[in-house]
Amino acid sequence: MNFSHDSKLNAVADKVERGERLSFEDGVALYTTDDLPGLGKLADSVRRRRHGRTTYFNVNRHLNPTNVCYADCKFCGFYRTPRQPDAYTHNIDDSLKVAGEAVKEGATELHITGGLNTKLPFSYFTDLLSGLKQHYPQLHLKAFTMVEFDHFAHFYKMSDEEVIQQLIAAGLDSCPGGGAEIFREPTRSMICAHKCDADRWLELSGKVHAAGLKTNATMLYGHIESIEDRVDHLLRLRAQQDLSHGFQCLIPLAFYPEKTQLAHLPGPSGVDSLKTMAVSRLLLDNFDHIKAYWVMLGKHLAQVALHFGANDIDGTITEGGELSESYSIEANNEVRMSRSDLVALIEDSGFEAVERDTVYNPIAREGAPSNVSLV
Ligand code: V47
Numbered sequence: 001m002n003f004s005h006d007s008k009l010n011a012v013a014d015k016v017e018r019g020e021r022l023s024f025e026d027g028v029a030l031y032t033t034d035d036l037p038g039l040g041k042l043a044d045s046v047r048r049r050r051h052g053r054t055t056y057f058n059v060n061r062h063l064n065p066t067n068v069c070y071a072d073c074k075f076c077g078f079y080r081t082p083r084q085p086d087a088y089t090h091n092i093d094d095s096l097k098v099a100g101e102a103v104k105e106g107a108t109e110l111h112i113t114g115g116l117n118t119k120l121p122f123s124y125f126t127d128l129l130s131g132l133k134q135h136y137p138q139l140h141l142k143a144f145t146m147v148e149f150d151h152f153a154h155f156y157k158m159s160d161e162e163v164i165q166q167l168i169a170a171g172l173d174s175c176p177g178g179g180a181e182i183f184r185e186p187t188r189s190m191i192c193a194h195k196c197d198a199d200r201w202l203e204l205s206g207k208v209h210a211a212g213l214k215t216n217a218t219m220l221y222g223h224i225e226s227i228e229d230r231v232d233h234l235l236r237l238r239a240q241q242d243l244s245h246g247f248q249c250l251i252p253l254a255f256y257p258e259k260t261q262l263a264h265l266p267g268p269s270g271v272d273s274l275k276t277m278a279v280s281r282l283l284l285d286n287f288d289h290i291k292a293y294w295v296m297l298g299k300h301l302a303q304v305a306l307h308f309g310a311n312d313i314d315g316t317i318t319e320g321g322e323l324s325e326s327y328s329i330e331a332n333n334e335v336r337m338s339r340s341d342l343v344a345l346i347e348d349s350g351f352e353a354v355e356r357d358t359v360y361n362p363i364a365r366e367g368a369p370s371n372v373s374l375v
Pocket of ligand 1: 254
């Protein structure tokens with residue numbers, strides 16, 4: 001193929017065309033190319049081969065039962081220590097209220113994650129899930145990261161399998177992709193020393209997949225990590241997916257420095273975010289979906305990201321969420337899009353908007369095809 005002035009990009013493009021798996025060196029070559037449109041075109045060709053013009057979104061809501069956390073991650077502006085005045089833990093009734101509002105708004109998914117809070121018994125989490133399931137059986141409960149699973153197993157002295165089975169019995173349907181951050185050391189220990197390490201995060205993902213649930217994966221980029229850290233991260237995810245096949249999508253998360261211990265850093269540029277989207281699409285040949293998370297990218301860059309390999313834009317979110325309660329890249333903390341806002345955003349960038357459930361089944365709303373706005 002000869003569509004780029006960058007000979008290294010041309011060489012990778014040839015491999016992509018032949019359907020060959022890309023290497024670590026290919027990942028670095030993609031990241032370091034100065035041919036941004038060429039990189040985007042290559043990722044877009046893969047995206048269109050897999051998904052055509054379809055871009056998925058969902059109607060969801062985030063619920064963070066507690067912001068109390070001992071992990072002290074340098075990139076996090078959400079967590080509080082128990083004595084801080086704005087530390088909180090919702091009781092189950094508060095959470096049920098949030099779920100009730102979400103259902104009224106047409107949500108199909110509740111995305112639940114929270115801090116590692118040593119004041120709560122394990123029954124808090126099973127009661128939360130079973131209460132939600134009992135009152136709102138129509139809501140898919142996408143809950144708890146592999147870091148929370150690790151905390152549950154250690155803190156409540158249970159085996160991983162017991163944790164997984166008890167949460168499933170209580171109503172867990174799938175898991176979000178948080179806590180992956182950057183796998184490679186020493187970077188991981190520099191930004192989140194008190195979280196489980198990469199091998200453990202991947203091991204738990206494999207165990208959840210073996211129990212029959214889908215999970216997501218994330219990569220937090222644009223802080224202190226190197227290009228090599230990012231490529232390593234993506235290839236470890238790819239290797240785990242070869243083993244356990246349960247990851248649905250990757251969400252590259254653009255670091256937002258404000259109100260964190262890394263507030264002196266600038267965060268990633270737009271070009272960096274677009275490159276990350278494209279490299280993720282190209283390296284993760286065994287992941288179906290790449291998500292452009294509009295909350296952290298901003299609505300406008302998320303639109304462009306759809307041309308750089310992403311085929312999903314996440315959901316309506318509504319207020320709340322560990323990435324939105326305290327801050328958002330969006331001006332004046334407006335972390336909410338209606339269903340029709342999302343459809344318009346996707347269509348404006350030249351794609352067909354398809355509402356999905358959490359596990360990527362298209363949803364047809366009563367009286368309207370899945371790509372027609374109701375709100
Ligand atoms: O693990 C924390 C990241 C993650 C910041 O699975 C930050 O569908 C940017 O995983 N700037 C949690 N990012 C959120 C998450 C997620 C989000 C949306 C969809 C899904 C999904 C998962 O948020 C954390 C961390 O990587 N994060 N602080 C920050 N300052």
